[in-house]
Amino acid sequence: MSGAAHPLVCRDLSISFGGVKAVQGVSLALPAGKVLALVGPNGAGKTTLFNLVTGNLRADAGEATLDGESLLGLKPWQVARRGVARSFQDLRLFTHMTVRENAMSATERGSWFWQAGDAKARAARVEEALAATGLSDLAESRAVDLAYAERKFLSMARILAAEARIWLLDEPASGLDLSSRQRFAGLLRAANARGITICLIEHNLDVVAELADEIAFLDRGVVLAVGEPQAILRDKALAAIYFGERAA
């Protein structure tokens, strides 16, 4: 699978850390304009898979392509410049910079080839991203002074400001209360409506059921199943693995 229907494709991707096979022969394709959720127990290899695709780790074997061109060997900023934005579990904000500066910095890896590069347009994108994430009134606050949910939304503002066409989101809704989760879901739906392709690592299965078009279930570095959310979420064997009830 590749091309317009699946812009980002992994084939047989693998990496081990010492004896730990963190990702083993993973083949996966992101459906264009959809939300694919990566689900699986702790240590399944979900974040490692992101790290392989985004140039944060070097694969031992396999391939990852964007529109048919290899991403492997690229630096994280080069992957970002090709239109793949990611968020991190630990957010990686510039804690002593302001909210606005944090969002602005996401636009500053050179001008993206499909967007206007001028400063005025960038500033406008930043203000739109802050408005969309409810952070306009906090634009001059330092990230370090934000509440937890506001930091999560600032991480999303950075993704929005970057204007990437593929978003890789690592537990963006974890720790959010119900109303913040609903706001977050609205952001994702709006992005989806604009044709953005999203891969979402998420432990909250209600969030997954609400947002995902497709689920890929990983365990011990292997993709065990890919399919429609209802089918995957109803699967008793996968549920046993997810909730740690399998035989060792």
Ligand SMILES: Nc1ncnc2c1ncn2[C@@H]1O[C@H](COP(=O)(O)OP(=O)(O)OP(=O)(O)O)[C@@H](O)[C@H]1O
């Ligand atoms: N840099 C690293 N060095 C050594 N081991 C690592 C490294 N990164 C990940 N691992 C190991 O690889 C395995 C997969 O980890 P990973 O963080 O990708 O899982 P995950 O599915 O994202 O888990 P979680 O849901 O808890 O975030 C784990 O056993 C982890 O300890």
